[in-house]
Amino acid sequence: MPGPPAVINLTEDSDASELDADDFDDVPLETSEAPDALDDVEVDAHPYAMYYTNAAEPESVQDSGMQIVLEQEQAPNTPKKRGVQWTSQDRKNRVLVHQISVLSLLAAARMRNQWCNDIELRDTLQDMVPEHLVQKLFAIHPRREPERRERVRMFEGFVHDLVQWWASRFRLTDVSAAAWRQPSQELLCGKHLPPETWVDGWITESPAARMKRQRQVRKSKSRGAMEIAIFPPGAAAATPTYLRLLPPPDAHSLQRTVAAAKKMAGCRETSAILFCAMCRALGVPARLVVSLQPPPASIGAAKSQGTRKPALAQRSEEVTTSDEDDFEPLVRLRGSRALELERAQGAKPYYIEPVDTRTPPTVWVELFSKPYQHWITVDPVRALVRPTGNKHMEPLATNRQNKLMYVVGFEEDGYARDVTARYTRVLNSKVVQQRPEAPGRTKGHGVQEWWPSVVRALHRPQKLDRDAAEDAELQDNAAREPMPSSVGSFKNHPVYILDKFLRRDQVIHPPNRVGTFQGMPVYLRANLVHLQSARQWYNEGRTIKEGEHALKWVKTRGYTLYNKRVEEQAMTEHGQVPTEGLYAYTQTTLYTPPPVQDGKVPKNAFGNVDLYVPSMLPAGGVHIAHTAAAKVCRSLGVAYADAVVGFEFRKFRSIPRMLGVVVPSEHAASVWKAIGHAAEQEKRAELQKRQARALKGWKHLLTALTVARHIEEQYRAPQQAAPSEKKRVLNEAQAERQLRDDVPALKPMCASPLVPPPSPPPSPPREKSIVSLDELMAKEDARPSKRRIVVRRSTPEVRPARKSTRRAAANARGNIRYMDD
C-alpha cells in the first residue's frame, strides 16, 4: 500500500473510475472521518518514533477502524510448479489495486495542493523570502522592462536564485520513511515477511501479536489501529499477512505542514509542497507536480521487481550494503524516548530502504513564466530549474523506487493536468504500456480507457489558452518519440502497428503507411478499425448498408454443432475453407424491422421477432415482456409474435432466450389488462388446487380411521389387543401425514393474518394416555366445537375435524395454525 494517502477523499476521481461496484463485494469497508490529532507533535523529533514500539498505543494513533480483506476464492488444488501460481482473479486484483492506488494518490496530492493555498502557510513562507529576491521578482514587469526576451531571462534568473536559496535553507529529514515511492512488492508477490517488518508505513504483525493487541484494544475500549490482512496470490488457501498502520511520518495535515514551514525542515515531498505554496504566495502561478507511484498493474512487472529486491527480512545494520542504490546509511527512525523503550523491550530497529535524494523526485513544482508563456520545471530539492523536464525527472529504468507512469500537475484552482508527456522520452513505448487497459488489452470500438477518463475528470472543463498551448507542446513532445526498434515492441504500441499484429477482426483503414520496419509497412494505430460480421452487427441491431463491401474476409468459426456441420459440408463440397465478410461500424446502419401492418406483427423465418436491442422493435408494435403474454394473446385472439431477446449457449447449441411477445400497439393495453386478470385467476386456481389437495388428504385420513374402526369393531380381540391396535392405527395416520409432506403452506382464503408458527410449541398437556380409538373419538365428540384445528406432527395425537363440511388443512411440516372461516 502506498504511503501518502493517509486520508482518502474521492470525489470526482471516484466518478471517473470505471470500477465495477461488484468488485468490492468482498471488501467490508468502514471509514470514518479522521481528525488530525497529531498536529501538536514536533516535526523534528521523529514524531511517530515513539509508536514504533509495541508500547500502549496512544488513542490518537488511529481514528478509524478500517479493515480491508481481499479474499480469494477457494479453488481446487492445482499442482504447484514453482513459485506462485497466479490466478486470473489475482490479475484482476492487481489492476484493481493499481487503479484504486492511482485514485487514492491523486486524492492525496489534490489535498496537499489545497494546503498550498492556505493563508497562514502562505504568509509564513512569504515572510521568509529574502527582500532582494522579492525585488528581483517585482522588477519583471513590462512597464519596467519592455524587452520581452529580457524579461524571460530575468524570470529564469529569479527562479534560479529562489530555488538555490530554498535548497540551502530547507533541511531534509525523514527522507526515507516519508518518501512517496513505489510500494514494496514482496507481499503482493506472495513473499512472507517476518513480523515487525516495516512495509510502506505499515508494520507486519504475527497473528498472536495481533490478537493480543486487539484484546488490549477491547479492554481499553479505544479505537483499534487501522489494519489490513493481505492474502498471498495463488489458488491455494493461505494465511494472510497482517499489517497495522503506523502513524504517518510526513507532514500529513495542514497544521503539520505549517509547522514544517516554520521549521523549514521535512521530507523531500514536503519541501516541494512548501516551495509550491511559497511561489503561489509570491504571485507566481505554480503547479504541484506528482509522479504517482502505484503498484504495477501487471503481474510480470511486479514479479521482476519483487524478486530482485533485496530481502527486507534482514532488518539490521548489515543491510546497508545490500544494494547499489544505497547511498545513505541505515535510517534509524528513533527518538531518544523510543530508543529507551526499545532497549527496555529488546526490540530491533525497523529497516527502511533508503532513498537517494540525488535521484529524480516523485514530487516537484512547475512555475508558469508569464514572459515566456511556458511552464518551467523546478525541483526545489536538487535545486534544478529547467524549461523542459524530461532529462531530469525521468528515473532510470532500473530504479525500483520510482517508476514514471502518471505525472499530474495540480494548479492553484484545484484542476490538474496530465503532464506525463513532458517528463519521459518513452511515453508510448514504455509508459503507456504500463497502464491498465493499454491498447493490447482493450478491444473493440468505443471502449472507454480508464486513465483518459480519470484525466478528463481532473482537467479544467474549458481549456485556457495556455492549456491549449501546453497540449500542443506535449503532443509535439510525444510525436518526437522514435519508432520502436524491434518487432516485439510494435506489439501493443499505442501509436504504431504492424500488419502481423492485427487481430482477426481488425483492419487498417485507410491503409496509410507511415514507415517501414524490416520490410514491413508500419501503420498508425489510430487507423485501426474493429470489424464484425453481418450477423454480429445484426445482434446489435445494425445492418450493413446497401452496396458496402466487406473490408476483410476471414475463416468462419462455427460454434454450434449445426454450423460446424455446415462448415464441414462446405469443405468437402467445395474444397475450400468457408469464409465470412467483416464490416466496420461505419458501414452499418440502424436496423429497422418491417412495421406492423393490418394488425399483424411480421415474423422472421423462425416465427418470432428478434428483439436483441430495443431499437429492433417493429414500428407500431409493443413489447410485452411477460412470460404469460403469449397465452393471453392466444385466448384474446390478438396477433402476436414471440420476442427473442438473446441466446443461451449450452453444449454447443444456442438456445433462443424468449421473453414475452410483440403485439400491435393498439392491443397492448388490453393484453396487459388480461395478463393481470389471468395472473389473478391463476393465483385463485392455485389456491383452490391446494385446498383440494388438502381436503383430499383429510378425506383419506378420515376414511382410514373409519375403516380402522370398523375393523376394530368387527375383529376386536378381548381387552389386551387394544393397545397394539391403537398403535397401528396411529402409525397409519402418521404415514398418511408423511405422504402429504409436500403440501405447501396454505394461506387462508380470508384476509386474516397468518400467524407465524411459534417454534417449538410446548406439547399440550395430556390428561391421560389414550387407550383405544373409541376413547379418542368419544373424546373428540365430547369437546366443544372449535373453530381452530391444530395439527402437531410431533404429537401422536390425532384430532380430526368433527364435521366433514369443515374445510381444514394442515401443514404437514407442523405447527401452522389454520384459521377456519
Next chain:
DNA sequence: CTGCTATATGCTTCTTTGCGAGGC
C-alpha cells in the same frame, strides 16, 4: 548481463433458433 525472438503452455473467448417421448 541485457534485450530480443521463438516456442511452449495454459487460460479465455468466440458462438447466435432441437427433438422426441411421455405425462397431464
Next chain:
DNA sequence: CGCCTCGCTTTGAAGCATATAGCA
C-alpha cells in the same frame, strides 16, 4: 388433442498472455 416437461444431444479452435530457452 394440445401443451408442457424432461432427457438426450456433445465435449473445439483461435487468440492471447505469460514463461522459458536460446541467441546476439
